[in-house]
Amino acid sequence: MTNHSQGWSLVLPPTSFGNVMMIVFSICLAAAIIFLNVSVFISILMNKALSRENRFMYMLSTCLSDTCTGVSYYYVGVLDVEDRIDSPTSTHFIVPTFLGLSFIAILAAQADRYHAVASPFKYSQIMSRNRTLVVIFAYWVYAFLIVAVNNLVKAGIARQITVFGTTMGSSAQNAPGSRVV
Numbered sequence: 001m002t003n004h005s006q007g008w009s010l011v012l013p014p015t016s017f018g019n020v021m022m023i024v025f026s027i028c029l030a031a032a033i034i035f036l037n038v039s040v041f042i043s044i045l046m047n048k049a050l051s052r053e054n055r056f057m058y059m060l061s062t063c064l065s066d067t068c069t070g071v072s073y074y075y076v077g078v079l080d081v082e083d084r085i086d087s088p089t090s091t092h093f094i095v096p097t098f099l100g101l102s103f104i105a106i107l108a109a110q111a112d113r114y115h116a117v118a119s120p121f122k123y124s125q126i127m128s129r130n131r132t133l134v135v136i137f138a139y140w141v142y143a144f145l146i147v148a149v150n151n152l153v154k155a156g157i158a159r160q161i162t163v164f165g166t167t168m169g170s171s172a173q174n175a176p177g178s179r180v181v
Helices: 017-046 054-078 094-118 120-126 129-152 155-173
Strands: none
């Protein structure tokens, strides 16, 4: 039941007990996501031993993106939202970007762990904390750069830029001489 004339409307009308329970569930789910991720985030920051390790930097990034996902779930899970450019309730692709950042953080953390296990001596020489933070910063900037492109230029140009970025990332990964250590 989409009602674009009002702009802000609930995703389900509170006309039945089931609909009210779904709205309450959405609010509780968002609160739980936020509470759990903020508590893990604070725990890692307060423990100096954890905050010095690279793998926990990726976990901090995941917690931050999941907290933002939980906050945005109040909007997406309770209100009638459509992620289209012409929609008055659009999230402008920011909400799915937080979820994508969680996936990218998990992928980067797994790649980091793989290299740490596969070649521990090279890993300790190559991957410093600063380099780990640069990797995390780079994927956050890249994700929101794509969001900015999608929101600031026409759809056709945004599609071309996104395809170009994806193609360049894939070709750099498959280029001769680039091998996984």
